[in-house]
């Protein structure tokens with residue numbers, strides 16, 4: 160039973176605009192995998208990731224995480240499940256006016272006593288953990304700066320530190336490097352790789368560039384118009400498959 | 416190829432519902448504008464008939480006059496639609512072109528105008544008989560059509576534009592503005608002669624106003640019948656303090672109540688359940704209605720309720736503050752970046768934590784700025800709210816003004832109060848401006 164995440168017949172219809180964003184998607188993810196989701200803009204990558212932790216409510220289908228039915232969880236259970244799923248975002252999603260440290264600590268909110276969090280009080284261990292995680296992504300010295308004073312790459316590292324605070328079993332990343340330049344992209348992707356290989360965290364990330372997907376992914380899932388059009392090893396994507404996923408007029412763009 | 420072209424064109428022509436809606440909208444605007452012109456003409460006729468022509472009597476539109484006005488304005492609107500780029504058409508970005516995308520000829524325009532009557536008289540039939548391309552009867556009979564300018568930009572004939580005052584729009588605009596000023600002048604009874612002739616009478620007042628009498632700045636004015644009027648502040652300074660505290664309390668009270676309410680009045684906080692909508696609309700309605708009733712009017716209510724004096728003033732200012740700040744606050748809440756909220760929810764944070772860690776840090780600066788700004792407004796209000804019995808420094812102002820004729824130096828006392836108000840209001844305005852700069 161090493162299948163950590165099981166997705167069964169997942170569909171999502173956005174009422175507004177009547178968009179079928181996900182159409183009967185099924186797949187499984189094993190513990191320790193580095194799964195990359197690729198696909199054109201609008202193919203449903205963000206929707207898929209958000210349906211897994213129910214930031215978006217799926218219309219039909221089931222999600223099992225470590226044997227627990229996420230789609231059937233009560234709102235209280237859902238908070239518990241989400242704690243174990245870290246998430247990082249394309250636009251970093253930091254509170255810009257808050258300090259880096261506060262942003263990182265926010266990743267711990269699922270664990271702390273809700274009443275103590277009202278007065279912004281975190282246990283000493285959590286604060287130590289926050290510094291440890293900031294250390295890990297090499298921005299400890301920025302801890303007291305406002306989040307929006309940091310560069311894009313640094314902000315995404317804050318996002319990673321925030322996700323690390325959850326001590327997650329699964330890390331989801333929605334186009335984590337799309338807002339960054341190529342060199343910074345790699346430095347951020349390396350942290351994901353490190354979490355995957357050293358801590359054994361399962362990673363599911365959507366990426367725009369096939370070259371990045373090939374470099375970091377152990378498995379690739381391609382979406383097109385809300386349906387899975389390819390599932391397999393990075394090496395299996397040849398020219399024909401590429402055209403199928405990205406359309407006939409697509410060209411390879413390399414990120415080195 | 417030809418079919419592709421023609422489908423493109425038929426798509427470009429306004430689609431069925433959108434088309435008719437915009438067409439009616441444009442026509443209605445023109446009709447309303449001509450109605451406004453008609454009203455002003457009747458007003459002017461009435462005015463000069465009454466004062467110059469017929470010394471007694473009043474021009475009223477007789478019963479049979481109304482159909483004439485209605486039909487006349489309809490005709491004018493139709494004419495301006497058929498023969499020119501009327502204001503209604505330009506507002507909705509529409510234009511009349513012939514089927515081959517040229518400007519219609521005079522004959523076509525005339526046919527369009529005449530057939531329009533048939534269209535109008537058989538309106539229901541016209542609507543149902545509009546074909547797939549949304550051509551109405553008068554479109555078809557004149558070989559013209561109504562197009563959205565942005566759709567036919569490329570096909571439209573290129574012409575050198577006329578000077579703006581030579582266009583129909585420019586001329587109608589000038590006519591409307593001129594009529595408005597003329598009628599407005601009469602309605603508001605503007606009288607330059609009064610302004611000039613009676614100026615010398617105010618000389619003594621101006622003289623007093625520039626020589627304020629500060630004797631009772633801090634000292635009790637023996638003239639003040641303090642015992643008979645317990646709500647009269649004992650000195651100018653005491654009145655000032657009263658106003659300052661009224662503004663402070665009203666702002667604090669209003670802000671504290673408006674803060675939680677603003678979340679209920681913010682779309683993004685209320686979700687999209689039916690319950691969410693109901694609460695949202697109730698809150699928005701409350702803000703808008705209460706806000707549109709000025710503090711002075713609330714003052715009347717509370718002066719009756721709790722009696723004359725600063726308490727009534729505080730309540731009046733507070734109520735208006737709740738609504739005004741509530742609305743401003745909730746707009747701020749609606750404008751926040753949803754990203755951090757999503758991140759906190761993804762980390763397993765509950766609703767309260769999302770608000771505390773995601774929403775509040777984003778809104779605090781603008782909330783503070785708005786609150787300060789409101790304090791400013793409340794202070795100004797607190798200086799005049801005593802007009803309706805709300806207490807404060809204004810109480811002295813109006814008291815001294817009431818003493819004109821009885822007290823020799825009444826105007827000088829009034830001047831002193833005004834001077835104090837001006838200085839304090841100016842100073843706090845400056846101060847809060849500086850603080851607001853700091854916050855952002």
Ligand SMILES: Nc1ncnc2c1ncn2[C@@H]1O[C@H](COP(=O)(O)OP(=O)(O)OP(=O)(O)O)[C@@H](O)[C@H]1O
Pocket residue numbers: 173174175176178179180198199200201202203204205206207
């Ligand atoms: N809130 C929403 N309401 C209505 N439609 C939506 C909403 N969010 C997404 N969609 C639609 O659902 C489809 C899938 O969108 P999604 O954001 O999942 O795609 P994506 O693969 O993440 O694209 P991108 O690469 O641009 O981020 C798109 O057609 C989009 O227009």
Ligand SMILES: [Mg+2]
Pocket residue numbers: 204205206333334
């Ligand atoms: Mg996306």
